[in-house]
Amino acid sequence: MNYSNTIKTSFISIPENESLARVICASFISQLDPTIEELTDVKTAVSEAVTNSIVHGYSSKGNGMIFMDCTIENECFTVEIKDNGKGIEDIEKAMEPMYTSCPEAERSGMGFTVMETFMDSVKVNSVVGVGTKVTMKKVIKSKLL
Amino acid sequence: MKLTFSSEKNATVMKICGEIDHRYAIQIRNEADKKIVTYPDKKFVIDLSEVSFMDSSGIGVIIGRYKLIKSFGGEIAISGVNSAVGKILEMSGIKKIIPLFDTVEDAVNN
Known part of the structure; x- marks a missing residue:
């Protein structure tokens, strides 16, 4: 198989668009015939990244744009989620399990751990x-079977 | 997302239907806390059997309710773990602190 496909999307940073981002990615990778588990994995990771942009990048103000580009190269799915928000001072710290800069909002601090x-x-x-x-x-393994 | 509450023996059961993400986490938290504060002596059962998606926002909600209930000396349980939520519950470590049951009935009675 030698196949590639790309989509580019953008949407404003409001919580209503978290489910939109999940649905877009799920629809896009359906052409690779993923298992239910692979589909759930991708949707969950995308949800975490988009939520981070909304809550942390744009401080829940809903005033920014989120850019989500998806690519398929053979069996490999790549998603890039980008914001023009405030940025992360210490990436290593932010990626530590259970670390959150918003404990008062009951963020679990597991977003990056879930993605990984x-x-x-x-x-x-x-x-x-x-x-x-x-x-x-x-890599969507089900296609390789 | 749809939230329903019922009373079963000496327990309050919160059934969540649909998706649990950051958008719905605040609503679930606020509704759950009203019930917990009103009935602090009752066991609180979170029924996830009709949940179709959950990310770490759901983990935050569950751990937050666990802390609140424990502050009252109460009990909490989870029922109806399905394939949509099993993996994230497993990785979160919640299973180590909150008992999981197949059915609401089991969660209420055990």
Whole structure:
């Protein structure tokens, strides 16, 4: 198989668009014939990254844009979620399990841990005052069977 | 997301239907806390059998209710763990602090 496909989307940073982002990714990867578990993994990881942009990147003000680009290269699905928000000062700290900068909002501090557990790779680039980009990859194994 | 409450023996059962994400977490938290504060002596059962999706916002909600109920000296249980929520519950470690049951009946009676 030698196949590639790409979509580029953008939406405003409001909680209503978390489910939209999940549905877009789920629809996009359906062409790879994923298992239910693979589909759930991708939806969960995407939900975490988009929520981070809304809650942390744009401080829940709903006034920013989130850019979500999805690519399929053969069996590999890549999603890049980018915001132009406040950025992350200490990425290593932010990615520690149970760490949250919003304990009062009952954030579990597990967003990045979920992304790392449910996807094959997670890369975070962030510049304070400029924004954050999360790139996640997952091989959809069911197609390989 | 739809939230319903029922009273079963000496327990309050909160059934969540649909998706649990950041958007709905605040609503669930506020509704649950009203019941917990009103009936602090009752066991609180969270029924997840009709949940179709849950991310770490749901983990935050469950751990938050666990802390509140424990502050009253009460009990909490989870029922109806399905494939949509099993993996994230497993990785969160919630199973170590909150008992999980197949059915609401089991959660209420045990």
